[in-house]
Amino acid sequence: MKENGRILIVDDDDDILTAGKLLLKRKFSHISTCNLPEHIPAFIQNQDFDVILLDMNFGPGESTGKQGFYWLKKILAIKPESIIIMITAHGGVDVAVEAMKLGATDFIAKPWQNEKVIATLSTAIQLGQTRTEAQALRQKNNILIAASNQVNQPLLIGDSTALTEIKSLIKRSAPTEANILILGENGTGKELVAREIHQQSLRANNIFMSVDLGAISESLFESELFGHKKGAFTGAQHDRIGRLKAADGGTLFLDEIGNLPLHLQAKLLTVLEQREVTPLGENKAIPFDVRIVCATNLAKDKLQNESIFRQDLLFRLNTVEVNLPPLRERIDDIKPISEYFIQLYGKKYHKANLSISAATIKRLQQEQWLGNIRALRHAIERAVIMSDNQTLTIDDFQLTDASSAPSTNHNKEFSIDNHEDKQFFRGELNLESIEKQTIHQALKKHRYNISHSAKELGLTRAALYRRMEKHGL
Numbered sequence: 372m373k374e375n376g377r378i379l380i381v382d383d384d385d386d387i388l389t390a391g392k393l394l395l396k397r398k399f400s401h402i403s404t405c406n407l408p409e410h411i412p413a414f415i416q417n418q419d420f421d422v423i424l425l426d427m428n429f430g431p432g433e434s435t436g437k438q439g440f441y442w443l444k445k446i447l448a449i450k451p452e453s454i455i456i457m458i459t460a461h462g463g464v465d466v467a468v469e470a471m472k473l474g475a476t477d478f479i480a481k482p483w484q485n486e487k488v489i490a491t492l493s494t495a496i497q498l499g500q501t502r503t504e505a506q507a508l509r510q511k512n513n514i515l516i517a518a519s520n521q522v523n524q525p526l527l528i529g530d531s532t533a534l535t536e537i538k539s540l541i542k543r544s545a546p547t548e549a550n551i552l553i554l555g556e557n558g559t560g561k562e563l564v565a566r567e568i569h570q571q572s573l574r575a576n577n578i579f580m581s582v583d584l585g586a587i588s589e590s591l592f593e594s595e596l597f598g599h600k601k602g603a604f605t606g607a608q609h610d611r612i613g614r615l616k617a618a619d620g621g622t623l624f625l626d627e628i629g630n631l632p633l634h635l636q637a638k639l640l641t642v643l644e645q646r647e648v649t650p651l652g653e654n655k656a657i658p659f660d661v662r663i664v665c666a667t668n669l670a671k672d673k674l675q676n677e678s679i680f681r682q683d684l685l686f687r688l689n690t691v692e693v694n695l696p697p698l699r700e701r702i703d704d705i706k707p708i709s710e711y712f713i714q715l716y717g718k719k720y721h722k723a724n725l726s727i728s729a730a731t732i733k734r735l736q737q738e739q740w741l742g743n744i745r746a747l748r749h750a751i752e753r754a755v756i757m758s759d760n761q762t763l764t765i766d767d768f769q770l771t772d773a774s775s776a777p778s779t780n781h782n783k784e785f786s787i788d789n790h791e792d793k794q795f796f797r798g799e800l801n802l803e804s805i806e807k808q809t810i811h812q813a814l815k816k817h818r819y820n821i822s823h824s825a826k827e828l829g830l831t832r833a834a835l836y837r838r839m840e841k842h843g844l
């Protein structure tokens with residue numbers, strides 16, 4: 372069967388062209404010939420060739436190869452990705468080497484041996500196709516990265532003193548290569564800050580990759596981060612590139628780093644120090660170039676406890692530390708964030724010109740917001756859906772009892788303090804509602820610590836997030 376390949380032979384000797392065409396058309400699908408080099412530009416502008424076979428000398432008595440060099444450069448100037456094989460006179464190895472330095476892929480010496488010509492052309496065609504595929508993949512990759520970076524990056528809203536300082540810290544540290552550790556309770560905006568750092572960094576045109584370490588099982592940690600070779604373990608049916616390598620050139624956001632068991636912390640430290648990974652089942656290390664941004668909801672004292680977190684790893688990760696205070700400690704952010712989400716959800720639910728009363732904002736500022744901005748966001752969405760008025764009021768929110776709201780005792784026992792929960796415990800047997808209440812109770816019991824709540828519910832963190840979204844919690 373003929374190989375799919377478009378070949379152009381350029382030679383001023385018609386006998387060579389005829390012999391070449393006869394030989395090659397038995398093996399390759401399309402053969403064109405050209406006996407005047409001046410016609411090359413028209414040929415390559417009108418058609419794509421996988422390989423161009425180009426003579427070094429045109430005209431009787433020529434043997435310097437000068438003309439060959441000239442046309443080689445000309446073709447590469449018009450189509451830099453061209454695969455060109457030079458046809459050289461017997462013994463003209465120096466000239467051939469010079470041509471390869473200028474960009475030729477290979478050479479064939481005259482008089483040629485048929486098998487050798489066919490083998491050289493087959494390899495060259497494959498090289499050309501691989502190059503084209505690689506180029507197409509690179510372009511696709513760039514488009515995907517650009518699209519993922521544009522995904523409506525939500526804004527970091529707020530003008531409290533704390534958030535203003537954080538924005539200034541991001542501005543100063545983002546353009547450096549420093550590793551950054553973001554600390555804060557669940558829902559305080561750690562991932563948003565990490566994305567903002569990436570956006571303002573010199574890596575902004577490359578990928579931002581997020582890995583939730585709390586959601587990866589221990590057994591999958593290495594394969595996920597470092598990659599694996601086919602057959603490295605049962606179920607490894609294909610080679611898989613690890614996240615560290617996949618994020619090459621970009622930013623890798625390691626979320627919930629505090630959940631990582633000590634022995635995996637040691638492995639992570641080693642690859643970060645060496646800046647290379649060895650995929651499972653592979654014996655060669657591959658270098659990677661990523662900027663690491665990490666986040667955790669662990670309190671600082673826990674993170675500094677050697678029995679929970681390796682101090683050498685902490686030292687490597689926290690060149691810059693961003694502390695995101697809980698929303699209840701930056702209540703000045705509640706107004707702008709609420710107004711932002713009212714506009715967002717007003718648009719989504721086709722309710723124009725919504726606003727919120729000053730008294731309601733004041734009341735929202737008294738809430739504990741144990742789920743922080745995520746909880747405020749859901750409360751606003753629900754209020755926008757439920758309200759029949761242009762101005763949202765306290766009645767549109769399901770808030771805790773105002774008299775207990777300003778309490779700063781965050782260790783208070785979990786209690787059944789809302790109407791829906793009370794209904795549940797009175798025995799309402801609707802599965803959806805039972806699921807919602809159970810999740811709500813678990814979240815409250817664990818003070819919106821997603822990892823602990825997920826563990827108690829027997830869910831992964833990702834599964835818990837999905838259900839929280841579904842129930843608007």
Ligand SMILES: Nc1ncnc2c1ncn2[C@@H]1O[C@H](COP(=O)(O)OP(=O)(O)OP(=O)(O)O)[C@@H](O)[C@H]1O
Nearest residue numbers: 525526527528529557558559560561562563744745
């Ligand atoms: N300052 C802010 N302005 C606007 N939206 C915010 C802000 N901070 C957080 N959010 C929103 O709150 C939600 C939670 O934010 P994010 O996921 O970044 O928090 P997190 O601290 O990483 O949470 P977790 O620890 O649970 O992973 C997101 O919808 C995010 O867009």
